[in-house]
Amino acid sequence: MSTADQPARPSAIAGYEDWPRYVQGQQRYVSATAAAQELSEALGVPAAGPPPDATIDWTETHDGVTTSQLSWQLGFGPRTTGWLVRPAGVYGPLPGLLALHCHGGNKFGGADRLVELREAHPSAAEARAGHYDGRALATEVARAGFAVLAHDTFAWGSRRFDLSQPPWRTASALEARKSQWREDGVVPTDAELYNAAAGFHEDTVAKTAGLLGTSLAGMVAHDDLAALEILASLPEVDAARLGCLGFSGGGGRALTLAALSPRIRNYVVTCMMTTFDSLLPAYLDAHSWLLQTPGLWKLGDWPELTARSGADGFLVQYALADQLFPEAGMRDAHRTLEALHPDGYMGSFWPGGHVFTAGMQNEAITYLAANLGAGSPGARIQSTVPTA
Incomplete structure (x- = not known):
């Protein structure tokens, strides 16, 4: 068979053919401190540029919350979809929260798993049932008095390849x-x-x-930083009271975002904390590239990366029967965090596996509401005590 007769080779980055040129033309994201800049360089985070103009596609009010679908175009790849969720009839300025979806082995969808939508794809409901105790996390947080932005990040949902x-x-x-x-x-x-x-x-x-000199985690951080700037610019949001939270891969995104951006005042990491050493040799294969950027360990262990953040405080939630992290590694990380942050760190250990349970969500929402000054219009929060 001649070369001319051979089938065309498919694109390895279909939908993102403009990605290489974008990264090559961008400077690195510039952080506020030298410590944060080291992380930006290690992850290869491209500068996101000015906040993109966000378009409101639709708005509806249901069951005490107002949800608006937004969309914006970054400098490459498909257009981003996100959802702004806030208490109905409350216009702010409210504390703002970025809700960061998990990896979950589900890139067909993205942030739709975190939001109550009338016409959601079945994969969103499956993700909620499997990882979020059947709840729409962003919608639940909004009911506690937050303006919550949940967006698809690089390679997920509207941003998928x-x-x-x-x-x-x-x-x-x-x-x-x-x-x-x-x-x-x-x-x-x-x-x-x-x-x-x-x-x-x-x-x-x-x-x-x-x-290209970046990483999957660096590209995800690029999209998250852009979404954070959009959140901070919204009239419903108090830009001085911003936080983020995420489960699993979303928890890793929360830690990274808090380290890179001084806008984050408080954050929650759920089921995404251990030592790098505990992942070897048996647990490394359980994780995606979000946690495993080449050379990252040179900056310190995973819990030590929190010291690069200027946030006022943070909560880490551990699941004692987490299939992705050995308990010894989580306990070691907890001790490290207690030593690094004697005043700003809170850790809680919960029974069960790799799931963001309703009780854990309630604790996270209560923590963020107390520290970012959210009211609780229509809140559905019950006190639940974890098991150490």
């Missing part, structure tokens, strides 16, 4: 998965097909990022 024609390596692995499904009599949904492909494709994304 186009894998309708997967690149060769991804396609080969996907065919093996399809074969197993056929053998098991399973007919995968569109979301399941995409997520299987995206799971294999994440290595290609990380490889591309590394070639």
